[in-house]
Amino acid sequence: MSGSTDRTTASGAAGPRRRHLLATAAGATLAGGLAAAQAFGGPGQQAPAAPADGGDDPAGRTHPFRGDHQAGVTTPAQDRMHFVALDVTTDDRQALQDMLRAWTRAAERMVAGAEAAPGGAVGLGPHGVPTDTGEALDLPPAGLTITIGYGPSLFRRFGLETRRPAGLEDLPRFGGDDLDPARSGGDLCIQACADDPQVAVHAVRNLIRLGFGTVAVRWSQLGFGRTSSTSTSQATPRNLFGFKDGTSNIKAEEGAALQDHVWVQAQDVPGASWMTGGTYLVARRIRMNIEVWDRSTLQEQEASIGRAKLSGAPLGGKDEFEQPDFTRPGTDGASAIDVRSHVRLAHPSSHGGRRILRRGYTFIDGSDGLGHLDAGLFFIAFCRDVGRQFVPIQRALSRSDLLNEYIEHTGSAVFACPGGLGEGEDWGTQLLG
Numbered sequence: 378m379s380g381s382t383d384r385t386t387a388s389g390a391a392g393p394r395r396r397h398l399l400a401t402a403a404g405a406t407l408a409g410g411l412a413a414a415q416a417f418g419g420p421g422q423q424a425p426a427a428p429a430d431g432g433d434d435p436a437g438r439t440h441p442f443r444g445d446h447q448a449g450v451t452t453p454a455q456d457r458m459h460f461v462a463l464d465v466t467t468d469d470r471q472a473l474q475d476m477l478r479a480w481t482r483a484a485e486r487m488v489a490g491a492e493a494a495p496g497g498a499v500g501l502g503p504h505g506v507p508t509d510t511g512e513a514l515d516l517p518p519a520g521l522t523i524t525i526g527y528g529p530s531l532f533r534r535f536g537l538e539t540r541r542p543a544g545l546e547d548l549p550r551f552g553g554d555d556l557d558p559a560r561s562g563g564d565l566c567i568q569a570c571a572d573d574p575q576v577a578v579h580a581v582r583n584l585i586r587l588g589f590g591t592v593a594v595r596w597s598q599l600g601f602g603r604t605s606s607t608s609t610s611q612a613t614p615r616n617l618f619g620f621k622d623g624t625s626n627i628k629a630e631e632g633a634a635l636q637d638h639v640w641v642q643a644q645d646v647p648g649a650s651w652m653t654g655g656t657y658l659v660a661r662r663i664r665m666n667i668e669v670w671d672r673s674t675l676q677e678q679e680a681s682i683g684r685a686k687l688s689g690a691p692l693g694g695k696d697e698f699e700q701p702d703f704t705r706p707g708t709d710g711a712s713a714i715d716v717r718s719h720v721r722l723a724h725p726s727s728h729g730g731r732r733i734l735r736r737g738y739t740f741i742d743g744s745d746g747l748g749h750l751d752a753g754l755f756f757i758a759f760c761r762d763v764g765r766q767f768v769p770i771q772r773a774l775s776r777s778d779l780l781n782e783y784i785e786h787t788g789s790a791v792f793a794c795p796g797g798l799g800e801g802e803d804w805g806t807q808l809l810g
Contacts, residue, residue, distance in 0.1 A: 436517040436572060442485045444797040445654050446640065449524035450734070450759050451629035453608040455570040458600040458738045459577040460660065460755065461585070462528070462563025462790055463592040470535045470809065476591045477805035480525070480584050481798070490518035493583040510586065512579050519573035523580055525804060526658045526792025531564040540808070542641070542649040544657060544762050545793045551775040553785065560662055560788030563595045568658070568757070574601070596788070598662065600738025600755045607736060613689060613697065617665055617739055617752055618783070620682050621689035624697055625724075627734040638732045638766065639759050641796075651807050654796030656759045659733075659767050662740075662788030665753035670783045681779040683720030691720060717777045723770055731766045733758040753784065763791055 440448045465473060483493040492498055497509025532541035550556075569580040578599075585594060604616050605623025609630050616622040627634050636642075639656050646652040670678070675686060683701065684691055691701035693713030701720055707713035714721050725732050736759065741752040760766040775781070795807055 434517070436519050437490075438520040438572075439489060439518045440520060440522050442488045442523075442798075443800060443802075446797045447524045447655070447794055448488070449522035449568055449570055450639070450656055450736070450794070451607055451635065452520075452522050452570070453611055453629065454603040454606060454736055455520050455522070455572045456601065456603060457571055457574040457577050458603075458755070459569045459574070459581045459597070460600065460757075461567050461581050461597040462595045462660075463565045463567070463585070463588065464595045465531065465534070465564045465591065466593050467591050468534070469591075472591050473535065474805035474809045476588050477808065478803045479587045481803035481805070483583055483587055484523040484580070487513075487580050487583065488518070488521050488523060490521075493587070510579065510582055512582075513576055516573055516576055516579075519571040519576040521569065521571040521576050521580060523584075524568040524570075524658075524794060526566045526568075526794040527808065528563045528565065528790065528792050530562065535809070537809075540649055540651070542646045542652045542793055544641075544645065544764065545791070546764065548659070548763070548789055548791050549768065551771050551786070553775050553781055554789070555785050555787055556789050557787050560596045562790050563792070565592060566658065566660070566790070566792045574599070598740060598755050598788075600740050602739040604737040604739055604754055604756075605735040607734065616754060617667060618670055618678065618682070620678075620684060620686055621697060623735050623737075624684075624689055625732075627732055634732065635734075638761055639734050641761055645761065651795050652793055655794050656734075656761065657763045658792045658794050659756075659758045659760070659763060660788070660790045660792075661756040661786055663754045663756050664751065664785050664787050666783050666785070667750045667752055673783075680715050681718060681783070683714045683718030692718075715779065717779045719774070719778055719780050722773045722778050727773065728766075728769055731770070733760045733766050733770070759794070 440452055442448065467473065487493055492509035492511075492514070494508035498507050498511035498514055501507060527545075529541070529545050529547050532538055532545070547562075567581055567584055569577040571577040571580075581597075585592070603614055605626045606613055607626065607629055609628050613621040613624050627638060629635075641652050641655050641657070643650065643653045679686055679692060684697075688695070689697035690699065691714060693702060693705040693707065701714055701724060703712060703714055703716075703721060703724075703726075705713045721727065735757070737754050737756040739752075740755050741750060743751055745751050758767055795804070798804070798807065
């Protein structure tokens with residue numbers, strides 16, 4: 378599990394870019410004020426040009442903000458995540474549209490390694506209120522991606538019911554759910570992922586600041602140590618139970634699988650063309666009962682998962698990436714892989730070949746006051762049709778999964794993530810016209 382990116386790298390790939398913007402604005406208060414005004418209310422401010430990668434320094438890597446799809450879905454999963462769900466606190470449709478436009482400008486700048494607004498940290502002078510919080514001034518971009526989504530509750534307001542995609546529905550309650558309403562739902566979400574936690578937090582913090590008076594935080598989650606791979610270039614990581622996680626996950630290189638299982642097609646969303654090229658995001662906060670798991674035998678652990686702890690191979694097999702053989706007998710004559718194991722119940726063969734793209738993270742949120750860690754998996758999945766993909770998989774798991782002895786679902790939400798933006802487009806116009 379890798380730590381955060383070194384913030385004092387010799388190359389300083391994007392630190393100089395941020396510092397250059399700072400130095401340019403520091404002695405020009407009036408110019409900085411004008412630039413900030415343009416960034417929040419004027420015509421489209423283009424983010425500074427940024428290199429496609431950081432050369433020899435991965436901390437300097439950037440990802441395109443615009444394209445057919447939002448970044449942060451198939452992007453190679455970064456090491457850190459800051460996720461936040463928000464409620465809209467105004468009935469003013471124009472205010473919501475203006476905020477989404479401002480979010481677009483700020484997000485595009487921050488993804489490129491710049492401040493949220495030109496000269497935002499100090500360029501407005503000693504008597505100006507900064508338009509960037511400043512904690513990322515000396516940090517490289519760290520592969521930042523910003524992904525937004527809209528919850529079902531948003532479409533019950535602002536006359537948006539006719540623009541709600543048919544597939545966006547509140548999730549049903551699953552057996553064993555112990556959901557905290559304060560950790561569930563939301564009108565909007567922001568997912569910021571990066572290889573430096575402060576870069577991700579800076580992105581979310583500045584978008585929240587821009588939304589003051591229009592949105593308020595409902596709940597948030599910090600995550601570290603990705604729990605799945607979204608590219609064949611990445612090794613399979615381990616979760617807090619010590620097992621390799623997401624071995625059979627859909628990868629960015631699987632173009633046909635992405636079209637079939639992840640990206641929403643035009644025919645899926647009549648009347649909601651803004652969702653074409655988008656996807657649905659399912660978020661589940663899954664607390665792991667670490668202390669109970671740690672007192673279980675290796676045999677019990679492997680039987681619950683259906684894989685060998687060391688190699689990640691399906692039980693009875695030898696290689697992590699070989700297909701599980703659910704007919705292979707074990708030493709006792711029964712199937713080597715228990716019919717109630719997580720692997721068996723979640724496998725595409727149990728669900729008509731349907732798959733999802735996982736992009737979750739580990740969390741540790743202190744203790745519960747009883748000497749137990751409040752820790753687990755912040756599960757994120759992207760899919761083309763929540764009702765046909767995620768819901769049947771989760772229903773099967775909630776009924777029979779041997780892992781249920783060791784986990785509980787404490788938070789839940791679903792969001793529609795729009796398709797990518799073209800040049801000159803913004804989130805406000807995309808959703809609200």
